[in-house]
Amino acid sequence: MSHTKNEREEGMLSKDQTELPLIGDGSCGGGAGGGVALKKGPWTSAEDAILIEYVKKHGEGNWNAVQKHSGLFRCGKSCRLRWANHLRPNLKKGAFTQEEEQLIIELHAKMGNKWARMAAHLPGRTDNEIKNYWNTRIKRRQRAGLPLYPPEVCLQALQVSHSTSAVNGRDKGPHDTLQNNSYEIPDVIFDSLKANQNVLPYVPKLPDISAGSMLMKGLGSSQYCSIMPPAIHRQKRLRESMAFFPGYTATVKNECPLFEQLQDDMSDKAARSFGLSFLIEPDPATNNSQSFGAFPGSHALSNGNFSASEPSFEAVKLELPSLQYPETELGNWGTLSCPPPLLESVDAFIQSPPPTSGVQSDCLSPRNSGLLDALIHEAKTLSTAKNHASDKSSNSSTPDDIAESSIFNICETEWENCGEPLSPMGHSATSLFSECISASGSSLDEQPPAETFTESHVKSESADRALTPEVQKEAPIQLDNSRPDTLLASNWLEQDSGYNKDQTIMTDAIATLLGDDLSSEYKNMAAGTSISSQAWGLGSCVWNNMPAVCQMSELP
């Protein structure tokens, strides 16, 4: 990797020697500098020698003393980096081996952008090397339109996460999971979520955050969703979706490939692959909400962020390296769905959030704990609402009524308390879903063949209408067909395996997941509407949380 380092340094020697820039910033000044001109830029061999000599004498650490003791005009920070990245013994130089690359991929699936921790698993490699390698890889894969993670890694992540979440209680220490060759859930996520629980009314009890979800941070990245237009304009799609299914629109950015895959193969195998196994075989030891919480993939971070350190609470903060969201590709999306004005307006919102955005962010924080958690909350509320409704007018409600009166009332009341008809998942979350909408096509009637899925257009009309609250109520029917899950449904229903069978499977699966109380309602909905928009709206919530599985197993 750095095999040319010495040549480069030698080549730059003359330049370096002629320039001795002042250390202008305080970050490197420390106490050692004391106003002395400290050198920046590439290290020379002479400097390396001095540093090596210093470390031999004094050992590592106390880097700010290097300049004092050795006369090296470098700040301690720079010395430490130089030593750690280039001079310390046992450093492996040269390109990453196949095994190392594989390990990096797996580690990144586990940890996200925890370069230092990844480096700990790669003897002789530095975090910087790994980071650079990964960023380069991202670029490469993105250009090639390849998924970021190979399927086997996805599968492994899923399997481990599933077993981990089933076996482990809550936040098991990372060391434990690592020792078990399990996927590591950074504590910080739990901390963040826990912190959120104190603030927010509908942040569920902390469930396991599955490795699958961690993985999906990567999977959900634009690179990964390369089978769709890669750099999705999340803000635009946010609008399209959130107006219509405020609560269920999270995380689907990660899941989009599901629908491609579903179109290819909606067989039993496929269904199993992307998560029906979880549905059909729920953990009997868990009750409804718990099983939700333990559902792998239920905590896919909504912003497609790779970093495991921060399930960002800010609607727009993206921890990804900027290159991972190439703005240059946004134009592709401009042709996909929304008219420019909408696009721009949402852009403006994202890029310079209004003063209330922080409040919204807080209010919307449940997204950090995952779509299914929100679903739990909503489902419970739905159940409550239903009970209320039946108290007032017993037996008068059709399943459709129930869906309308409960689901969308919820949307308009509870969630609107956040100041905007946004999902508890928040902007990013909703945008994730809308990404899928954009990618998956506009309507059932226009449903394109799978091959052309990514080129389909979302009618801007739908998006525009979605902006106004008054269309929200009618939106479900109108827009349902644009939902990827509806497409999924339609595809599914067209399969040779037969409508009734699949419907039953799906309904039962979701019902199982929902638990006894809610399952009957869901089944009623499904039955009453023949996989109606409402049913699929609810069902899609489940589907939307399967991508960790589906992508893992169905990647080309």
Place this chain on the structure above:
DNA sequence: AAGTCGCACAACCGCTAATCC
């Protein structure tokens, strides 16, 4: 041959956590 572009890499920057005093 000259200019441009993209890649790979090294180093820097800003921030935070840990430690010291």
Place this chain on the structure above:
DNA sequence: AGGATTAGCGGTTGTGCGACT
């Protein structure tokens, strides 16, 4: 306890080089 210092981490930027036009 609390401020200062140090170490570490992750993101970003700058630079050299080779490929391409």
